[in-house]
Amino acid sequence: xxxxxxxxxxxxxxxxxxxxxxxxxxxxRLGSFVPAPFVxxxxxxxxxxxxxxxxxxxELVNLFSGGALLQLSIFALGIMPYITASxxxxxxxxxxxxxxxxxxxxxxxxxxxxxxxRYLTIFLGVLQxxxxxxxxxxxxxxxxxxxxxxTQLLTDDSWYSxxxxxxxxTAGTGLIMWxxxxxxxxGVGNGMSLLIFTSIAATFPAALWGIQEARGFNxxxxxxxxxxxxxxAVVFVEQSQRRVPVQYAKxxxxxxxxGGHNTYIPIKVNMAGVVPxxxxxxxxxxxxxxxxxxxxxxxxxxxxxxxxxSNNLVSGDSPLYMLxxxxxxxxxxxxxxxxxxxxxxxxxxxxxxxxxIPGIRAGRPTAEYLDxxxxxxxxxxxxxxxxxxxxxxxxxxxxSANQNFPFGGASILIxxxxxxxxxxxxDSQLQQxxxxxxxx
Amino acid sequence: xxxxxxxxxxxxxxxxQVVLGxxxxxxxxxxxxxKGRGGGLSDMFGGGMGSNLGASGVAERNxxxxxxxxxxxxxxxIVALGLITKFQAGV
Numbered sequence: 374x375x376x377x378x379x380x381x382x383x384x385x386x387x388x389x390x391x392x393x394x395x396x397x398x399x400x401x402r403l404g405s406f407v408p409a410p411f412v413x414x415x416x417x418x419x420x421x422x423x424x425x426x427x428x429x430x431x432e433l434v435n436l437f438s439g440g441a442l443l444q445l446s447i448f449a450l451g452i453m454p455y456i457t458a459s460x461x462x463x464x465x466x467x468x469x470x471x472x473x474x475x476x477x478x479x480x481x482x483x484x485x486x487x488x489x490x491r492y493l494t495i496f497l498g499v500l501q502x503x504x505x506x507x508x509x510x511x512x513x514x515x516x517x518x519x520x521x522x523x524t525q526l527l528t529d530d531s532w533y534s535x536x537x538x539x540x541x542x543t544a545g546t547g548l549i550m551w552x553x554x555x556x557x558x559x560g561v562g563n564g565m566s567l568l569i570f571t572s573i574a575a576t577f578p579a580a581l582w583g584i585q586e587a588r589g590f591n592x593x594x595x596x597x598x599x600x601x602x603x604x605x606a607v608v609f610v611e612q613s614q615r616r617v618p619v620q621y622a623k624x625x626x627x628x629x630x631x632g633g634h635n636t637y638i639p640i641k642v643n644m645a646g647v648v649p650x651x652x653x654x655x656x657x658x659x660x661x662x663x664x665x666x667x668x669x670x671x672x673x674x675x676x677x678x679x680x681x682x683s684n685n686l687v688s689g690d691s692p693l694y695m696l697x698x699x700x701x702x703x704x705x706x707x708x709x710x711x712x713x714x715x716x717x718x719x720x721x722x723x724x725x726x727x728x729x730i731p732g733i734r735a736g737r738p739t740a741e742y743l744d745x746x747x748x749x750x751x752x753x754x755x756x757x758x759x760x761x762x763x764x765x766x767x768x769x770x771x772x773s774a775n776q777n778f779p780f781g782g783a784s785i786l787i788x789x790x791x792x793x794x795x796x797x798x799x800d801s802q803l804q805q806x807x808x809x810x811x812x813x
Numbered sequence: 814x815x816x817x818x819x820x821x822x823x824x825x826x827x828x829x830q831v832v833l834g835x836x837x838x839x840x841x842x843x844x845x846x847x848k849g850r851g852g853g854l855s856d857m858f859g860g861g862m863g864s865n866l867g868a869s870g871v872a873e874r875n876x877x878x879x880x881x882x883x884x885x886x887x888x889x890x891i892v893a894l895g896l897i898t899k900f901q902a903g904v
Contacts, residue, residue: 410833410894447891484848495841528898537834541891544837547844548884554847 380803387561387802394560397552398571404548405441405448405572409541411527411534412445420526439572445509445526447545450501452553452568454546458493460648462486467712491550498546502539510535561802562795570791573784596768603764607789610757614639615750617743622727636728640747643754644714647786649705650762653698654783660686695766699759706755707748716743761786822897829894836887843880848873 382388408414421443435442438451466472472489475482509526527534549568556564585593616637623633664683685693720740729735733742765782 404888407888407891408895410830410891411898414895414899488848491845495845534830537830537837540834540837540841544840544887547841548887551844551847551880 377803381799384803384806387799390559390561390802391799394556394562394567397556397560397564398567401448401549401552401568401571402439402575404545405439405446405451406444407447409445409447409449409538409545411529411538413526413528417443417445417526437569437572439575441572442505445505447541448549449505449542450498450546450549451572452549452565454497454501455490455494455550455553455565456569456651457497458490460651461493462490463712494550495543495547498543499539502542502546505542506535506538561798562791566787566791567795569787573787576784603761603785604789607761607785608793610642610754611789611793614641615746616640617746618731619723619728620731622729624727638719638743640714640743640750641754642750643758644747644751645706645709645754645758646790647783648709649702649755649758650783650786652705652709653701653762656701657686657694657698695763698766699763702759702762703755706758707751710747710751714747716740716747719743758786822901826894826897829890829897833887833890833894836883836890840880840883840887843876843883846876847880 381391408417437453437456438449441451442449462472466476472486475486506527510530527538550565553564553568556562556567558564560567581593581596584596616639619636619638621634621636624631660682664679685691686697717740720736720743723729723739724735730739730742733739762782764785
């Protein structure tokens with residue numbers, strides 16, 4: 374294991390790639406500390422101090438930008454517009470036939486879809502930065518309880534300076550997108566996911582230290598121990614898959630034989646990845662948004678349903694919220710697996726190349742069998758996703774950590790997923806040179 | 814004397830703002846000109862098989878160079894603007 378690490382650095386090509394990746398990550402982190410123009414840096418900082426761990430509307434988004442959002446830095450939007458844009462283009466495949474044909478076209482169609490995603494990212498960047506600036510200007514960014522400093526986050530709020538901030542932040546979003554693409558192209562791993570990984574990992578030390586300060590060293594050590602156990606469990610489930618055997622028939626073409634080998638279709642327990650958790654949490658933003666918009670005027674009693682919603686569906690420690698969250702995740706897991714893995718398509722492809730699952734006829738029966746296996750394997754997968762996503766909410770209730778509790782929810786899934794993916798890539802690069810890899 | 818310096822600083826600020834606006838727009842435009850890499854969501858959170866080969870041509874390399882330079886200018890302008898605002902507040 375350790376000699377493998379040494380070998381990584383002895384391979385010039387791999388060393389250069391890793392160095393490049395680290396350099397881009399450093400640039401990205403640096404940019405998220407530079408405040409955008411016309412932002413009052415000192416006011417923002419004092420405000421951040423006052424509102425440590427306060428749960429706002431922007432919890433998840435702030436997590437994804439590594440705390441850059443609330444600092445109103447030039448990279449405030451982080452990778453979020455790109456994620457949203459990718460989700461939208463992927464979902465639009467179901468709705469717009471043109472997108473579906475592009476997707477089926479293979480490489481060239483995929484390139485076109487990526488191009489659409491990039492345009493959409495810039496558009497969303499404009500939209501989200503405008504929203505952010507509007508909220509910051511009205512002093513609502515840190516919740517309604519803001520003090521005088523929190524309502525004056527901008528030094529100048531004439532229209533042209535607001536416009537300049539929006540343009541700058543949009544350019545920042547574009548730059549992040551480009552940095553991610555550069556990593557994908559010349560570094561190791563997938564750039565976008567590595568950047569998300571960095572942002573989330575960057576909030577870890579602060580969150581952990583916050584627990585230490587609030588509860589002392591015993592709880593701190595216990596949380597770390599529990600965290601390592603959870604992480605091991607997540608790695609275990611992420612790696613587990615059902616292998617459906619496929620036998621390819623031997624074919625004679627001219628004087629050569631083709632095929633005749635055994636392979637398998639890997640069906641992962643958690644085929645959907647983190648996406649369901651992201652979907653579910655963004656959907657559960659809606660109630661708190663609704664409550665925000667229906668705040669009663671001063672001195673008035675708020676409507677009964679508003680009180681009910683804000684009691685049950687806004688904060689993470691109410692049982693109803695947890696239940697809804699859990700059910701939403703299970704639903705979205707099935708939904709997303711259905712979008713990404715199409716049994717009929719796989720069965721058709723297999724038939725075309727003369728492959729079959731032993732004991733099952735090619736064509737429709739194969740598709741039905743695959744569907745049956747997929748549905749059954751995904752059930753534990755969805756339950757697992759739901760439980761992992763509930764961990765931060767439980768921790769909120771028991772250890773009084775804040776909602777960004779590091780070992781759980783979307784953050785741990787992303788950390789483990791991206792980490793595994795990157796290590797696998799480095800591994801395959803090592804094995805290209807006949808070395809033993811990192812993974813056994 | 815302090816008065817004229819104040820005017821100078823203000824002029825500098827306006828110039829920097831214009832530069833910032835222009836570079837931001839150009840940067841966004843240039844980045845959109847790049848060929849996209851990475852295949853969307855399934856690629857991002859595991860799942861799909863990564864297949865990103867393909868050498869970048871001369872055009873892409875020049876585009877990279879221009880983008881890097883523009884990005885540097887953009888970044889420096891922001892830092893300069895921030896410093897000016899800070900010193901103005903300090904005086």
